[in-house]
Amino acid sequence: MKTSSDYILLVDDEIANLRILESCLEDHGYRVSSAKNADEAIKAVSKMNYSLILLDIGMPGMDGFELCSQLKSDPETRDIPIIFITGHKDSQSVAKGLNLGASDYIGKPINEIELLARVKTHIRLKDFQDNLGYLVKQKTNELQKEIIQRKKTEKDLEKSNLKLQKLIQDTLKLLASVVEIRDPFTAGHQQNVTKLATLIAQELDLEENVSDAIRVASTIHDIGKIRVPIEILSKSCKLLDIEMDIIKAHPVTGYELIKNIDFPWPIAEIVLQHHERLNGSGYPKGLKSDEILYEAKVLGVADVIEAITYHRPYRAGLGINNAIEEIKNNKGILYDPEIVEAALKIIDRVDFKF
Ligand SMILES: [Fe+2]
Known part of the structure; x- marks a missing residue:
């Protein structure tokens, strides 16, 4: 799967909304893909590791809440931050979206400055989270290697100790036999x-x-x-x-x-x-x-x-x-x-x- 630190997926059934968002984000250097419904979105995330998803709630078929819930339950996609963009700016919808695992919520009509600020913040957070995960994984690997090496050293040391003890015993027996031969x-x-x-x-x-x-x-x-x-x-x-x-x-x-x-x-x-x-x-x-x-x-x-x-x-x-x-x-x-x-x-x- 391809990865990108600034690749954004837009999901909205309204083509006009998609165009506005695409234009705004591309003008500021982001690369953008668009999906008109949940199925297209699911296909898109299976091919690319997006940094962010901007998701509409009201869509025919699977709506934004369901899609959010599905993406958050899949280990492959659960770490992609989701920002809901919707006209439903009532507090119940906000709460539901956040409870489903969304990172943020932006109401329509979209304020371009607010959108760009939030997109930037969430992409930075995702980068930080990815790097942190990578660093933890790297450190864990190093630690595991060190533990394996240490265990090997301990085993080698134990073997050498046994050999040394046997050598001492054999030497003592040899010394003892010298006396008895004479x-x-x-x-x-x-x-x-x-x-x-x-x-x-x-x-x-x-x-x-x-x-x-x-x-x-x-x-x-x-x-x-x-x-x-x-x-x-x-x-x-x-x-x-x-x-x-x-x-x-x-x-x-x-x-x-x-x-x-x-x-x-x-x-x-x-x-x-x-x-x-x-x-x-x-x-x-x-x-x-x-x-x-x-x-x-x-x-x-x-x-x-x-x-x-x-x-x-x-x-x-x-x-x-x-x-x-x-x-x-x-x-x-x-x-x-x-x-x-x-x-x-x-x-x-x-x-x-x-
Ligand atoms: Fe004696």
């Missing part, structure tokens, strides 16, 4: 400890952030053992004091190895403290109760249970009952009582196994 006698120790520590965290209903830290730290808690010579790790007789000291350095070595990794949790500190005990008898710093991170206390209990239960190069596995005895006897002395209780509940479960 120390086959404790193979599986870190996975077992991770499993039990995670169950204890669940039993204690710890915050997700804390249990995530426990899980990640458990996976690599003995990473520092990669600096302990294999001969010491695999020695089957009692260790010398100097050898024991070398082994006891593994929390510090582990801390040094991972302290610069930007984990969202204090993993290096948890690794450093996993052999600290409540009464200060642990190592490397001999920290006491509240000086020890809660995550390290959970890891410490899971670690000792696993270590006692299973075989070590220098001794056979002592079994789960000895592990239970150790944590029960030292509940509140070496190990946090609440964590011990949680661990005992888990071990007690029929289906529990490392």
Whole structure:
């Protein structure tokens, strides 16, 4: 459909009236089409997007009111402003025309100056309305594009995050396996400890952030053992004091190895403290109760249970009952009582196994 910002449709069954209006408007630069009845008018608006319709009321067949009503009910034509031009200048007709959606009303005989002023005003208003609609549509499109782009970016970011998390987990597993390749006698120790520590965290209903830290730290808690010579790790007789000291350095070595990794949790500190005990008898710093991170206390209990239960190069596995005895006897002395209780509940479960 063609559009024009100054194209006016005249609708009047009186040819003489049409000529007067045509001449007046064309003299002032408007382009004009004429229709002698409603049918011609409907055809005309289907071909051209007029800026304004000047409409007579009294016409044979469909009158001006009906035509106005039809044009205003059609989404294609409802925005074209209509000015009624008629001899019926009584207030009822004015009210009816305006109620039907007409923009204005001019009585006959026509005052040329008044006609031109109103035509100009309504065409300007229509232009403004069209531009406003266009601007809103343009801005809405821009906004929609931005939202789609943002959603795509969010999805991409989510994917990258998942990839990054997987990469971190794979890297941690790789790190953990390096320790166990060198120390086959404790193979599986870190996975077992991770499993039990995670169950204890669940039993204690710890915050997700804390249990995530426990899980990640458990996976690599003995990473520092990669600096302990294999001969010491695999020695089957009692260790010398100097050898024991070398082994006891593994929390510090582990801390040094991972302290610069930007984990969202204090993993290096948890690794450093996993052999600290409540009464200060642990190592490397001999920290006491509240000086020890809660995550390290959970890891410490899971670690000792696993270590006692299973075989070590220098001794056979002592079994789960000895592990239970150790944590029960030292509940509140070496190990946090609440964590011990949680661990005992888990071990007690029929289906529990490392
Ligand atoms: Fe350890």
